[in-house]
Amino acid sequence: MDNKMPLTIFWFRRDLRLNDNAGLYNALKSGNPVLPLFIFDKEILDKLEDKDDARVTFIYQAIGQLSKELRKHGSSLLVLYDKATHAWDNIIKEHNVASVYTNHDHEPYATQRDEAVKEKLNKHGIDFKTFKDQVIFEKNEVVKDDGKPYTVYTPYQRKWYSTLKPFYLKAYPTEKYLRNLAETKALSLPTLKEMGFEKSNMHFPGQQYQDVISDYKEKRNFPAVKGTSHIGLHLRFGTVSIRELARTAHAHHEKTWLNELIWREFYMMILYHFPHTMNHAFRPEYDRIKWVNDEKQFKAWCDGQTGYPIVDAGMRELNATGFMHNRVRMIVASFLSKDLLIDWRWGEHYFARKLLDYEMASNVGGWQWAAGSGTDAAPYFRIFNPDSQTKKFDTNLQYIKKWVPEYADFGHYPKPIIDHAFARERCLKAFKAALAK
Structure with missing residues (x-):
């Protein structure tokens, strides 16, 4: 890859997949070759108490899977282990970055980090563009008629349903544009050991959720049966798309299961509007x-x-x-x-x-x-x-x-x-x- 060539960087965070990824889709249409990036953020990792934290292993495996998929398209994933703001200093030095694309993350630390990164990039004349990807509705998209946030779930849920239109559930067709990935040799990943972690032996649930949603309403309250989908881990790190999950539930008229996804969006909206909580x-x-x-x-x-x-x-x-x-x-x-x-x-x-x-x-x-x-x-x-x-x-x-x-x-x-x-x-x-x- 020519270091002088203007690049768009797509920064993976809580969206570890190539398919139906809002920010990646927009990056691939930016007009520049796209270099995918993932940062193992020391600010987050240093606070974890267990060196065999299973989530770090899960992310590590998901990153390995992403790297493999990108190789099929002649590209690779730049993986760094650093504090996010410091990592960007080095990226700007080493590459001709035209713009940076990523997906929103509204957790309080992520908001502060993104503000700092945006400021740094803007000083170098680099655009920082973020997109909605981990929810169907966010921020002020489902609010009361007077523009104030809901603080009770049931009216929020009603408004969520009345706001929903089919296009909100459509997948972003990233596959059509993967030819716009930057051509690079295989880039190496830091090892778990180098980051001070060890591999967890915990079992990770798969992505099969369709088999439980048809009788979810009847079985979901009984812990001895497999009546819930165990999809939360994949949703948390974006190895599955929220639009796919909501689309499937909507198509099967499985409101009880879809309502659980709406609870998740309700609580994200609350945290966004009331970060003190x-x-x-x-x-x-x-x-x-x-x-x-x-x-x-x-x-x-x-x-x-x-x-x-x-x-x-x-x-x-x-x-x-x-x-x-x-x-x-x-x-x-x-x-x-x-x-x-x-x-x-x-x-x-x-x-x-x-x-x-x-x-x-x-x-x-x-x-x-x-x-x-x-x-x-x-x-x-x-x-x-x-x-x-x-x-x-x-x-x-x-x-x-x-x-x-x-x-x-x-x-x-x-x-x-x-x-x-x-x-x-x-x-x-x-x-x-x-x-x-």
Whole structure:
């Protein structure tokens, strides 16, 4: 590749695929050869607590797959391990960059990073263009008639559906323009070891989701059956297109499944408009709650040793697989924030560390919902009873027996770390006191 030739760079982030990729499609039509780029960002990687973090392995494998596909088109992927802003200094020095294309990322760190990169590029006369790719609707596309953001899910969902037109679900035909990729020799990838990580042995779910969506409504609440799609990981890193998922659900009239995708967009819209909710209650009065924050009880919760089998099964599933069934996520979150009166942010942080499909907006939104401090929140006095949840959703204890095999043996299974009736009363008092001020 001639270093003097003007180039368009396409920067992959949360969109690790060639097909139906909005930013890549626009880059390929820019008139310059396109050099694809991925940066393993030290700012993000240095904060990860586990050196065998499975998400790093997943990204690494997805990058390897992208490189292979690009080789088929005589191109390659430039992969750097650096702080994003510093990486761009070197790229500008080494290449004649005409413009940079990428897809939006609205998480607070990503917004700041992109502003800094844009400023740097603009100083060199380089355009920085970003596109909507990871959602159907974003920012102010679904708002109230007065232009204000929705803070309750149901009216947001209604407006989402009424705004939807077929063209929003159309795929970007990137395949037609792949001939516009820059011709390069195979570029080498830094190894996981060079970046201070090791390969995770965790199993990653595939991209087959069609088989569950037809009876998703009937099966989704039962953790012992495969009633959910496990597509969250692929959605998180963009190895699958949101337009494809929404199109499939729409075509099959599977509203229940599509509504879950809309929840994801609702929480992304909330985080965009209310970035403080990343670490503060959406309703400020909930930041006045006097949490107990017992570290020993928190550890028992993390390890799946609370003496409440449905809670323990969920936490053990999470620790072993990086996944937890949605219904069980609500049960364990309610148990931590309401039974144990431990700050929801502790739980949110633990999920952020362990969940393969961790997405800040949905995770924060889900935790605030469970704690009662969020937008479309369950009232604070709605406190899940682990026993009645078990009777309802794991009647034959199949899920519990899988993850808590010693439950049947009373000698080996821990006694409950707290009495639910006592915990319920204590929670009501603590919440009432905080909200009465």
